[in-house]
Amino acid sequence: MQTHHPHRFCVAPLMDGTDRHCRYFHRLLTKKARLYSEMIVTEAVLRGDRDRLLGRDPAENPVALQLGGSDPRTLAEAARIGEGFGYDEINLNVGCPSDRVQSGAFGACLMKTPALVADCVHAMRAAVGIPVTVKCRLGVDDQDPEESLFAFVGAVAETGCDVFIVHARKAWLEGLSPKENREIPPLDYSLVRRLKTARPDLSIILNGGIGSIADAAGHLDFFDGVMLGRAAYAEPAILAGVDAGLFGVEAPPDIDETVRAMSAYVKRMAQTGVSPHHIVRHMLGLYHGRPRARLWRRMLSEKGAATPADILDRALDAIETKAPAFV
Numbered sequence: 001m002q003t004h005h006p007h008r009f010c011v012a013p014l015m016d017g018t019d020r021h022c023r024y025f026h027r028l029l030t031k032k033a034r035l036y037s038e039m040i041v042t043e044a045v046l047r048g049d050r051d052r053l054l055g056r057d058p059a060e061n062p063v064a065l066q067l068g069g070s071d072p073r074t075l076a077e078a079a080r081i082g083e084g085f086g087y088d089e090i091n092l093n094v095g096c097p098s099d100r101v102q103s104g105a106f107g108a109c110l111m112k113t114p115a116l117v118a119d120c121v122h123a124m125r126a127a128v129g130i131p132v133t134v135k136c137r138l139g140v141d142d143q144d145p146e147e148s149l150f151a152f153v154g155a156v157a158e159t160g161c162d163v164f165i166v167h168a169r170k171a172w173l174e175g176l177s178p179k180e181n182r183e184i185p186p187l188d189y190s191l192v193r194r195l196k197t198a199r200p201d202l203s204i205i206l207n208g209g210i211g212s213i214a215d216a217a218g219h220l221d222f223f224d225g226v227m228l229g230r231a232a233y234a235e236p237a238i239l240a241g242v243d244a245g246l247f248g249v250e251a252p253p254d255i256d257e258t259v260r261a262m263s264a265y266v267k268r269m270a271q272t273g274v275s276p277h278h279i280v281r282h283m284l285g286l287y288h289g290r291p292r293a294r295l296w297r298r299m300l301s302e303k304g305a306a307t308p309a310d311i312l313d314r315a316l317d318a319i320e321t322k323a324p325a326f327v
Contacts, residue, residue, distance in 0.1 A: 094110045
């Protein structure tokens with residue numbers, strides 16, 4: 001059987017997106033993808049409700065915990081706690097350009113301080129027995145990406161870190177919103193290719209602008225892996241093609257059967273006090289491009305906090321029978 005890189009296909013960490021319920025849903029669609037948590041700041045891990053922040057279902061694995069921070073000591077402790085919760089990898093966020101992240105002196109602004117990032121990664125690697133990886137940009141603001149990316153990766157790789165997920169855009173810390181930073185700075189795949197050529201000893205995972213399994217497959221001829229973010233979240237049925245399309249195993253899962261499995265999960269979680277709305281919001285785009293997709297979205301979103309535990313049963317029945325919503 002062919003052995004694939006552990007990061008051959010990844011679903012990107014998304015703020016207010018890839019929580020434990022989203023990851024459980026995504027795992028029903030793909031057994032092979034590596035999943036990532038939302039970015040969780042170190043102070044929240046150390047002082048917050050750890051069960052709420054870090055709790056996960058064993059079915060999610062392989063799953064990575066993404067941390068945000070810039071202090072080696074607290075990052076090391078947060079990584080140790082994350083390992084205790086059963087995560088397979090600790091990933092350091094050096095790519096998020098939001099104002100809130102900048103005010104905490106972490107995220108993309110750390111591209112300016114590769115020595116500090118190296119100290120952070122060194123401390124985390126010493127604290128845990130699982131891989132520590134880094135997700136970064138090409139550079140920030142007026143940095144020359146050709147210089148900033150190579151210098152950053154070189155400094156951090158000295159710690160023994162050998163997996164870098166590179167969002168192939170610069171980030172502008174002032175003047176662009178996080179959304180604009182995902183769209184306006186031009187993609188530069190060729191620069192990331194040059195990085196991989198120069199550092200064949202490192203695993204380079206490409207992120208940014210990849211919108212389909214076909215796109216992903218094309219990049220795998222050169223890179224060790226690919227990471228999809230918004231496309232996979234907005235149209236999660238894309239993930240149903242991962243295992244067969246990129247790993248050559250298993251037939252794609254049946255989407256309706258996935259909904260039935262998620263319905264059982266929603267009902268189980270509702271008994272523990274979790275609002276069904278907090279779960280099904282991740283499924284709004286599941287039938288994107290298919291008949292009755294608008295009805296599906298409306299049924300899953302219109303009740304909000306009052307969403308009933310059997311909402312997925314009702315919505316599936318509606319799109320199959322063309323019955324009106326909530327008859």
